[in-house]
Amino acid sequence: MIAKTPETPYYAVIFTTLRTSIDKGYIETAKQMEDLAKLQEGYLGIESASDKVGITVSYWQSLEAIVKWKTNIEHTVARSKGRELWYQQYQLRICKVEREYGFTKK
Amino acid sequence: MIAKTPETPYYAVIFTTLRTSIDKGYIETAKQMEDLAKLQEGYLGIESASDKVGITVSYWQSLEAIVKWKTNIEHTVARSKGRELWYQQYQLRICKVEREYGFTKK
Numbered sequence: 001m002i003a004k005t006p007e008t009p010y011y012a013v014i015f016t017t018l019r020t021s022i023d024k025g026y027i028e029t030a031k032q033m034e035d036l037a038k039l040q041e042g043y044l045g046i047e048s049a050s051d052k053v054g055i056t057v058s059y060w061q062s063l064e065a066i067v068k069w070k071t072n073i074e075h076t077v078a079r080s081k082g083r084e085l086w087y088q089q090y091q092l093r094i095c096k097v098e099r100e101y102g103f104t105k106k
Numbered sequence: 107m108i109a110k111t112p113e114t115p116y117y118a119v120i121f122t123t124l125r126t127s128i129d130k131g132y133i134e135t136a137k138q139m140e141d142l143a144k145l146q147e148g149y150l151g152i153e154s155a156s157d158k159v160g161i162t163v164s165y166w167q168s169l170e171a172i173v174k175w176k177t178n179i180e181h182t183v184a185r186s187k188g189r190e191l192w193y194q195q196y197q198l199r200i201c202k203v204e205r206e207y208g209f210t211k212k
Contacts (some may be wrong), residue, residue, distance in 0.1 A: 002195055
């Protein structure tokens with residue numbers, strides 16, 4: 001779904017990934033991490049799509065909230081498994097969302 | 107593919123979409139717009155994935171480059187058709203990329 005985010009400014013983490021052919025534990029862990037992210041302070045929403053690459057964008061109230069999520073122990077273990085097993089390549093970009101426009105068909 | 111972007115800071119446009127069931131002209135126009143974006147001054151790269159939602163992230167050198175691309179006439183016509191035909195809902199977020207981390211498997 002498209003995330004319902006508050007007035008700008010807030011923060012976005014763009015996580016773009018290229019997977020290996022190893023699926024072991026991937027779907028379960030991705031789901032667990034999404035559920036866990038939602039419980040974090042400052043979490044605002046998430047959007048995710050994948051075909052040739054995967055793109056997950058999570059939205060956060062502040063840089064502090066992003067750093068805190070990065071140091072979450074379960075998340076740290078999952079990231080380590082990600083590098084070991086599931087990802088051939090990834091890029092993670094931390095952004096300040098400055099402007100936003102939306103459209104909904106009537 | 108994962109975009110090769112320069113040192114931060116630069117800008118990202120996160121375009122998240124929910125499609126209608128109308129496909130007429132969509133694929134062709136999406137491809138044309140991607141090709142046209144690549145010719146714009148200040149264009150840095152693009153990443154795109156879609157399943158239930160579509161996420162396209164384009165990267166730009168400056169806010170000015172983004173505004174200039176927004177006012178491109180062919181792009182303006184395509185956006186209008188997007189609202190008329192192809193998109194049920196979308197959200198467009200303009201962001202400043204402040205930090206970036208990458209991983210490539212050895």
